[in-house]
Amino acid sequence: MITRFLLVADPQPKGQTSTHRGAFGDLGGEERGFIDRSFRERIILVGVDNQSDKNQLIEAQMAELQQLVATAGADVVSSVIQKKTIPDSATYIGRGKAIEIFALAEELDVDTVVFNEELTPAQQFNLEKIFKRSAIDRTAVILDIFAQNASTPEGKSQVELAQLQYLLPRLRGRGGTLSQQAGGIGTRGPGETKLEIDRRRLVRRIHKLQKQLKGISSTRTNQSKRRRKSVNQSVAIVGYTNAGKSTLLNYLIGSTGDAFVANRLFATLDPLTRKMQLAGGEKIYLSDTVGFVRNLPHHLVEAFKTTLDVVIDADLLVHVVDGSKNAPDKDLSAVRSVLRDIGAKDIPELIVFNKMDQVDPSTYLLDYPNSVCVSAKTGEGIEKMMAAISDLLRSQLDIYELEIPLSRGDLIAQVHREAQVLIEDVHEENLVMRVRLDTFAYTRLKKYLRAEKVT
Ligand SMILES: Nc1nc2c(ncn2[C@@H]2O[C@H](COP(=O)(O)OP(=O)(O)OP(=O)(O)O)[C@@H](O)[C@H]2O)c(=O)[nH]1
Numbered sequence: 001m002i003t004r005f006l007l008v009a010d011p012q013p014k015g016q017t018s019t020h021r022g023a024f025g026d027l028g029g030e031e032r033g034f035i036d037r038s039f040r041e042r043i044i045l046v047g048v049d050n051q052s053d054k055n056q057l058i059e060a061q062m063a064e065l066q067q068l069v070a071t072a073g074a075d076v077v078s079s080v081i082q083k084k085t086i087p088d089s090a091t092y093i094g095r096g097k098a099i100e101i102f103a104l105a106e107e108l109d110v111d112t113v114v115f116n117e118e119l120t121p122a123q124q125f126n127l128e129k130i131f132k133r134s135a136i137d138r139t140a141v142i143l144d145i146f147a148q149n150a151s152t153p154e155g156k157s158q159v160e161l162a163q164l165q166y167l168l169p170r171l172r173g174r175g176g177t178l179s180q181q182a183g184g185i186g187t188r189g190p191g192e193t194k195l196e197i198d199r200r201r202l203v204r205r206i207h208k209l210q211k212q213l214k215g216i217s218s219t220r221t222n223q224s225k226r227r228r229k230s231v232n233q234s235v236a237i238v239g240y241t242n243a244g245k246s247t248l249l250n251y252l253i254g255s256t257g258d259a260f261v262a263n264r265l266f267a268t269l270d271p272l273t274r275k276m277q278l279a280g281g282e283k284i285y286l287s288d289t290v291g292f293v294r295n296l297p298h299h300l301v302e303a304f305k306t307t308l309d310v311v312i313d314a315d316l317l318v319h320v321v322d323g324s325k326n327a328p329d330k331d332l333s334a335v336r337s338v339l340r341d342i343g344a345k346d347i348p349e350l351i352v353f354n355k356m357d358q359v360d361p362s363t364y365l366l367d368y369p370n371s372v373c374v375s376a377k378t379g380e381g382i383e384k385m386m387a388a389i390s391d392l393l394r395s396q397l398d399i400y401e402l403e404i405p406l407s408r409g410d411l412i413a414q415v416h417r418e419a420q421v422l423i424e425d426v427h428e429e430n431l432v433m434r435v436r437l438d439t440f441a442y443t444r445l446k447k448y449l450r451a452e453k454v455t
């Protein structure tokens with residue numbers, strides 16, 4: 001049975017006895033979302049231009065919001081931008097403006113009003129009262145898309161956790177039911193309101209999900225430790241959603257590259273790691289990761305921490321930027337801000353402007369001198385990118401000389417496994433090997449050092 005959760009108390013959308021908002025399928029069921037997809041909802045977008053930062057480009061943000069809403073499966077029928085420097089604490093846009101939007105929503109037969117900015121639970125509640133229909137914010141739309149795209153058990157748990165944490169402070173009385181069965185086993189009798197029961201169930205479910213995800217995280221840590229025992233360095237492809245990260249991985253891996261590519265936002269949620277070989281023979285691990293977006297909801301970043309481990313553990317980040325967009329530097333800084341949040345800001349980064357089959361690359365190279373321009377679709381520029389990746393990876397490894405008795409075939413084999421061997425030369429009874437070592441291999445092989453750091 002699917003129990004319906006009502007985010008809103010008062011409003012009753014036209015023709016319905018209760019709002020359809022947020023069917024969370026018994027807290028953890030299949031049917032989840034803030035936007036109903038059993039039909040195409042009609043949406044009004046509302047954005048506030050606070051004029052504080054001329055570079056914020058409200059129009060670009062509204063275009064992105066429209067794309068997010070479309071990806072979530074609804075139709076935008078109108079878009080309202082209001083100039084306002086200080087948001088109203090009760091209604092964000094001010095009561096007068098809210099009443100205007102209500103009139104517009106009636107006229108256009110709109111189901112939901114979507115705000116570009118994050119609404120507080122109180123603002124959302126007050127606005128829904130005025131609109132007589134649901135008001136949600138950009139965060140809810142992003143959560144919806146993630147929920148729709150999650151396919152693995154881990155991805156589903158992560159998204160559900162983020163949704164429930166977003167929902168918890170927004171639980172309201174009067175009709176805000178998660179369960180039809182308050183009064184059954186586990187309730188505290190007539191003294192406890194339905195709202196308290198709902199909240200308790202929600203908190204319980206949140207704890208359960210957190211525990212589950214912790215378990216997954218420790219398994220992954222062990223795996224990454226195992227991986228660390230090999231000489232291979234790891235590269236994570238990161239970037240704004242829809243920049244072409246999965247396309248790039250597929251291009252590089254060739255026939256076995258099976259990352260899912262789609263012209264939609266957040267097509268990839270789960271990381272995908274593949275082994276590949278660089279031109280110099282070194283093997284690396286290459287991972288495709290979830291796309292970022294401006295103001296990525298905090299709960300999502302938190303919930304996706306386990307997935308983002310592949311980013312934090314990487315030796316190099318290949319930061320893919322969609323060069324065909326109007327202001328790619330905005331995407332670039334949004335991604336860097338998420339990287340800062342997850343503690344990955346000190347990992348070396350190679351900026352790769354993608355989709356160069358659609359634009360002239362020269363402008364970006366001036367602003368970002370160490371970047372490269374490619375087309376993951378045509379392969380243009382990929383060789384140069386690979387050379388840059390090899391250089392950046394190599395520069396992290398120091399060169400040493402090892403001297404190993406020729407009789408120790410086992411050790412020589414170990415060096416080949418754990419180090420990048422550059423030159424080998426026989427000196428009497430010994431083999432002298434010039435090698436690149438990472439810190440792990442260095443500790444294991446240091447007693448055979450002939451010379452400290454060569455470079
Ligand atoms: N013209 C052109 N289109 C590209 C290029 N690379 C990717 N695309 C298109 O851009 C869209 C997004 O590509 P994806 O590889 O799914 O992007 P992503 O960065 O993995 O996106 P998410 O997983 O959603 O974050 C798809 O329609 C691709 O075909 C390119 O070099 N040129």
Ligand SMILES: [Mg+2]
Pocket residue numbers: 245246247260261267268288289
């Ligand atoms: Mg992808």
